[in-house]
Amino acid sequence: MKAKIAEIFESVQGEGLYLGEKQIFVRFFNCNLSCAYCDTKLDRFTEYEPKELFEEIKLYRDKYHSISFTGGEPLLYADFLKEILRLTSGHGHRHYLETNGTLFFELEKLIDRIDIIAMDLKFPSSTGMGDLWQLHRKFLKIASRKEVFLKAIICQATSEEDLREALAIIKEVSPSSVLVLQPNSYENQSVLHEKLLNFKEIASQQGVTTCVIPQIHKIMGLR
Ligand code: SF4
Structure with a gap:
């Protein structure tokens, strides 16, 4: 079982409610959507087995808030993700999933091992x-079993x-969730x-509680 990974790096979270937290980022290649404002232009990847990715994650030895699984859309690789979550949870890592919120069937497979969903x-x-x-x-119905906040590009x-x-959806499904309004950079x-x-x-x-939070990593020139 392999997944296409575009990059692995450490940085600080640049958007949403965990802005500024230090994370290990695992960026998956490919997405099931094509948003007009998309700025995630991925043109290369490396294929990893779950164990190979786990070994690479272990090289990051600082103290991190969590591992951010991002993309693209990480849930395109749900079975792989489930396995890597199993491996890393034995090592005390929190799991932060950044997702476009559409692949609910895939989320159901691994929700138990996710801590925070953006x-x-x-x-x-x-x-x-x-x-x-x-x-x-x-998707939100399943995600609301864990900590979840929502983001919308304005x-x-x-x-x-x-x-x-x-x-209306937030009120119906997860009324305590915060909606982050993110201005298009x-x-x-x-x-x-x-x-x-x-x-x-x-x-x-x-x-419904909202916050206006711009993408700080773009303002600061961070990755
Ligand atoms: S969901 Fe995200 S990665 Fe996918 S097309 Fe939209 S902005 Fe780009």
Whole structure:
């Protein structure tokens, strides 16, 4: 059983509620989606067996908050991931999964070994893709058995209608989860500012907690 891994490195988490935490990053190659704003341009990978990846992870000896399994979409390699989670959990590592929140069947296979889930909510008006609400609803239902927070990229094109749909799902499935509103780093931030404040106000009226958190690693020039 092999997985395509684009890179393994240590850095600090650049987005979401665990911003600034030191992590080992394992970035999987390939994704099942094609978001208009995607900046994860992966063009090379190395194939690993679970044991080979485990040996490489063991080379990182500092104190880390967790291992971040990211991508691409790590759940494309669910069986591999399940095995690597089994190997690393014997060594006291916490497991942080960064996912686009669509492959719910794959999540079910390994949810027991995940500690924190950073789950995207893909707004059709932001991604330029079709509606993924049903997949997100099923995914969040499983994810909410563990610690989960949600992230949505906010662009100039993002609609209030999509925000309201996302809020309805959070209220229905996991009402205590926080929604991180992440401004698209490639758009004019001052133009997005007003939209973010408006979205925060709408979420507050709906009883959903939101935070506006930009991608800090891009601002700081980190990996
Ligand atoms: S889910 Fe993430 S990696 Fe996949 S296309 Fe969208 S932004 Fe890119």
